[in-house]
Amino acid sequence: MKVARTKRRPIRSEGPWAWLAAGSVALSLLMLGGLLLLIATRGLGHFWPAMVAQVEMADGRLLAGRAVRELPLEQSAGRERLYFTANRDLDGQAWHWLPVNDIVASETPQDLIVLERRRHGEFIGRLVALGDAESVREQQAREATWERLQARLATLQELRGERERLRREVLRPLIRRLDADPSDAQARQALAEANDRVRVLQEAMRGEVALLENVDGRRLVQPLEEVLRAWRPNAMSTVEKLGIWGRGVWRFLAEGPRDGNAAGGVWPAIFGTVLMVLLMSLLVTPFGVLAAIYLNEVAHQGRLTHLVRIAVRNLAGVPSIVYGVFGLGVFVYGIGGSLDEWFFNDALPSPTFGTGGLLWASLTLALLTLPVVIVATEEGLARIPVQQREGALALGATRLETLTRVVLPMAVPAMLTGVILAIARAAGEVAPLLLVGVAKLAPQVPVDGEFPFLHLERKFMHLGYHIYDTAFHGNDVQAAMPLVYATALLLVLVVLVLNLTAIFLRHYFRARHGVQPRP
């Protein structure tokens, strides 16, 4: 409903009040802007391939790493600087505090490379040679080796893709066929062949290693199969860095997490969040709208209806974890347990629906947001002018026809308002999900090519929980912190996109007929 704003003379005479009011608005905006700016810079900055410094200390130590921040020393004068030096497998730690006064020289050699690896985090150092595991020995010039490394990594990427494709499109369907009919000789044959092909691919990938060298000369044999990306931050132009940055952001969005959620992407969490919210909207809208119609149009407007209405409004204030407990008790153990007994008896004792999952999480959140939808829809229904109802009735429409053909279409924007509010609340909710279905790691998204395509019983990942998990449960929380910011930014964006979609829908329904001009 648009509120007509008449031009009023602003309050000027009561100086302090106007200032106080304006000040609080400014402060709110400032805090909001600051929050967004913080998570945006910290989160997005993580993907920028920063320069790597080679640092020589007064005691002769050589280190290479990215300077992260500087603090004054506690005991003496001077400052100390934190370097991210990676190489967790060589040094046992990836961070070094160095007193700034003891740094003799700091330079940025062009040949320093950074490798992103599947295990042990990043590597910072130099590339010595490439080859197979048995005969790693000094080869051609370094520049050539860098280019060959790039080429080999690209080939490996292709092989990896090929292996994934085989697993997904050939192996899994065959295994399902064999599960259904263990005597299927043809499938058994095909499975053996496919397994052989995967093995050949594995061999081809496993063979190659790189000989790497730390800045202080310690060497390391790194299987190339475990290297995901390589770059030389000191030898790159800004455009190249932007490319690396873009690819980094894209991989963050499109890939699954690695290393106990401390690295890699968040695609399953994005997918899980959006899917869960959409399912929740699908569940809550019909229930909420029907309940509102009953309360507003059907029920006798007496004391009981009034009490029900108050109860519904109060339900909106119940802490969300309480809904989580309810979902766990009723949906997961109660309904889910019974479903398992009746339909999935052969899988017991491992539960199918008797454990947290997508369906139960969506249902719990639908319950949580039900009051919001009911209240918004009721207000929408109450706002529809009585003339519209009388107009329909006077044409011989029954009360049901009046409701379905005139009142409900006019109340659609109000219903969408309810759904918008529900989405805004549900997308950021984590506490109840802990109890009813969110998982630390569920790389398999709940939608795939396997019948029935949407797997409601599966556990799923959620951006909100991912933030919590990354921030508190990793091996190297310090290194994972930027990912926390990036994920937080993403969560804000996801909620924004979901909300905007609903707002555009509402706008479309409102604008279809415009505002009725009053003569």
Place this chain on the structure above:
Amino acid sequence: MTMPPRFQPSATGSIIDFAPEASCFQIEGLGLAYGDKRALRDISLRVPRHRVTAFIGPSGCGKSTLLRALNRLHDLNEEVSHEGRILLEGEDIHAPQVAVDELRRRVGMVFQVPNPFPMSIYDNVAFGLRLEGGLTRRRMDDIVEWALDAAALWGEVKDRLRASAWSLSGGQQQRLVIARSLAVRPEVLLLDEPASALDPISTLKIEELIRGLKSQLTLILVTHNMQQAARVSDYTAFLQDGELVEYAPTDTLFTNPSLRRTENYITGRMA
């Protein structure tokens, strides 16, 4: 058609009477109350068929309440109770065998504020037809065109039948609402101050329309505008405090009212 007026020497005033067979509505001893607040008291009158009858009276006199009783629009309000009878073509409209939606199809209504539905112009006019169902597309098109033509709107909207009804001006909207009512072919059309929210030109068009429509159906008009009642109606009933004070041919009522009360109201000397 009309029988010679029979003047009643009563406490109220002259009440014109019509033979039952010439009457569309026969209201007999109608009383109505909102909760324990009485709105209408012992009203008896007959509405002649194919004529325009106007109900006038000061605000709160019960003229709109009386009008809304004729198509049972009070049914929605649980507080409303009534006594007496209302006969439509000799049949009690409160009889158990009367379906209220069927009654409202026979007795259409136009309200004070134009209330087109948020649909296209065509869909608005076709709304009542679709409720009945069973019409072919072509037949529906024909009726929609006829109704819009009867409401003197066809020429203005024939090129934009798919446009939203809310894009019309207030006067057009009110004529659209009349067309919507006409489309279901009612026997009676109730008009509750149909022009009070419109500008003078639109008002004039609506009045012309009302005069033109009486060859097809019976019209009952509630208005607080006495010039309007004088311009368009054939008979006028004056109500005050929920009672029927005087009911006479419009000319007689306005030029030669039988009671001082009526004369005071008409000439603007309200007590």
